[in-house]
Amino acid sequence: MTDKPGAAPGRNAPWIEVVEPTLVSEAGHCAALFAGLRAAAPDLAFRLWIDRRAQLAGWNAQSTALRPVFHRRWRKFEAWLLYRRLLPTGAPILVPTASYFDLRALDLAARSPVPARRVFLYFHKLRASVRRMRALEDLARRQPAFELFGTSEEIVQRLRAAGFPQVQRVLPVLAGALAPVTEAAFRHLLSAGAARADKGFSKIVDLVELMASTGSSLPIAVQTSADHYGRYDERTVSDLARLRGVRYPGLSVLHDTLDAAQYSRLFAGAVCLQPYDPAEYADKMSAVTFDALRAGAPIITLAGTTMARIVEQTGAGIVIATGGAQDLLRAAGEAVAQYPRFHGKALAAGAQYQPQASWAPLVERLRAACASA
Template sequence: MGYTAGMSEEPKRIDIVEPTLSSEAGHCHSFVESVCSARREGEACITLYAGSRASLPRIEGMGVRVVPYFHRRIRRPEAFLLYRKLLRGPGRIFVPTAGRADLMMLSLAAGKSIPAGKAFLYFHWVRPDPSKREFFRKTGRRQPGLTMMGPTESVVGVFRECGFRDVRIVPYPGSPVVAGAGGAEGAFRHVLYAGAARRDKGFPAVVDFVRLLANAGSGIPMAVQASPDHYGKFDEGIPAELDRLRKSSSASLTILPETLGAAEYRSMFDGAIVLQPYSKDDFTDRISGVTLDAFSAGAPVIATAGTWMARAALRFGAGVALEELSPASILSAVEAVRAEYPRFRRNAIGAGSALRKEHDARQLLEVLLSAGGKTP
């Protein structure tokens, strides 16, 4: 069976494939929701293939058809069968959190060259070792018509080098704006670590800081979100860090062990100083949805120097860049921001406003709706 020429149909059809999306919690949901919310009336028919237990009322409320589809243990064969079906039907395929496996399954399911403007893959980050580069080169030669997207040149550059013809820098879409978010008023409430408990996000440094506060009898309120990844798993060594965290005898510590719903997640940022001691090696040029959410809520950020988060904080005067991640260094930064919290908060609100424009999801949607096959 050949490919259907469906590139000019009105309204256009977009099939979004996001196997890990099951609930309204986390940045996976906000990413997809942002893209769907950028659609104008009558502009496109969107179908979302998500986790088998997906419950996504906000996205469904936008007129998006949600298909619960993927099971964790058989995700790859399911992806192969789905891609084979979608490649032979009308419309465009969009993979919001693409990885090597998606490239492999798409190419195998196609059996031949995929036409330009048919499949769009968004890579949040890439760290190619020699074997991955060779895989990308082979796939680039076999599937040059794929549209490869990412938030920065350091992410997409490898695909350009490996022979893909349509490679685009497309800003990471920010979360939809919440009414009342980032208001002008608001006093300091707590230091916050938001997101999954991960080693590359500096979770051990957060635990060290919490224990310093506890041992010093500090009254600085601290909230730590310590949720697992999409599949309920933790990095090696993180369970031991969680045990250390729980043993921190501090009355001012709040531990949030689960992934939160949208309203609870966003409320965490009210009056917060957001701590992001992320790995410089992993986040030098990698966008953080937590940072975008923090600034949108008027919450200043303390981040590792040399990361995208720290550069954003310094650019707008909305936080502090940490040269080293010792508990004492973090405490000094927290005290500096607390001392001038109204100023840092105003700057964070300004950062949120500017970054919402720079990261408007409409830019990504327009790539999906374009004729395809040609780099702007």
């Protein structure tokens, strides 16, 4: 970590120090999130502190400097050390996928109240037990100048209830690097993104098994990517073994990591299956949702998730009560039978979520911070 603070090359404004320890590739939520922010604020200069093994070809442009420094095992300790180093510089610090740890680590690293327009934390998930709420209240008293953002009204209200005075909602529009590929005719069911238990991967395998046993003719494509560290959770390892044992002619299993163009093409003519765990996704968003909507791919998802709220508001798919294979297959059949209608609704929904508008509350505060630095 030898970089010096100061203005970005060719600019009078300082770097915005973006801390994203788990960012390792151009695939997934973290990368799509930052791509959306960068698209909404091309005038700002970002220095991105990421995993030491990160592969981000093409990102190291004048407006984005990459600093691959984090080790997976030590990333929390290294983040605290980085916060200690960055706080005295006067540069704005942004954590785009913040957690309670980041609040606590920044407070410990600061040792005193941080000045205004210095720390910006964006929360996609925030659980708040009684004990945690008390801890948040203590942090709010010590760090009233922290500027906090949440993906949902629930997160915003929790942070405000804790006493943080500067809390705003920012819809997490996750911009893809490429223009979406659209197709008005149905092509396949799609389970996109990393194969994980919280994303309902076992439900997808249940569905494929049911389709095979009932002689279904619906084509289905299933991505089996690992997480950003190349790992699978224990349950998903078992589900992958089950999937390998299924003999279904309409199944396409996508083992290899896809580039941005290949990934984008998956959504053309797709019905996007998102049977995500409502307990995990009650106030958490997925990049897959916006990728699907931008391509006009209707979504099938579970009640109680953020995806369900979007679908209910826009009509861009079907919400089911449970993720049982029978329910998923029934909903898939309905979506396929009415594909042109659902496709149009999904395209219209995708048009509502434009990065520039959705990111505005955070971008405006970052611009103010740069102007005052």
